[in-house]
Amino acid sequence: MNLWTAVLLASGLAYLTKLAGYLVPGGLLTGRATARALALLPVALLAALVGVQTVSAPGPSLVLDARLAGVAAAAVALLLRAPFLLVLVVAAGVAALTRAVGWAA
Numbered sequence: 811m812n813l814w815t816a817v818l819l820a821s822g823l824a825y826l827t828k829l830a831g832y833l834v835p836g837g838l839l840t841g842r843a844t845a846r847a848l849a850l851l852p853v854a855l856l857a858a859l860v861g862v863q864t865v866s867a868p869g870p871s872l873v874l875d876a877r878l879a880g881v882a883a884a885a886v887a888l889l890l891r892a893p894f895l896l897v898l899v900v901a902a903g904v905a906a907l908t909r910a911v912g913w914a915a
Contacts, residue, residue, distance in 0.1 A: 879913070880905030 839848065864881050867873040883904035887897040 876905040876908035876913070879908040 880901040884901035887900045
């Protein structure tokens with residue numbers, strides 16, 4: 811399979827996935843449990859992405875570096891009910907400080 815075949819197959823799959831969303835009857839999405847699950851799905855996916863990107867490394871090992879310190883600082887800022895922009899600044903600052911001091915690679 812060459813590159814263009816893979817690109818065309820991926821594009822077709824993306825189109826079919828989007829089309830399938832339009833074909834789902836509205837009655838399936840109006841239930842209370844379904845609405846709650848759909849509301850929480852983006853949060854769960856984002857949390858999984860952050861978790862994987864925080865401690866991922868090539869190969870089977872985990873890496874604990876400045877990213878983990880930044881995420882921990884962001885979690886503390888969120889627990890203190892800081893505004894989202896401040897949470898980002900705190901996380902970036904702690905990660906940069908951790909790297910600058912040399913506590914993590």
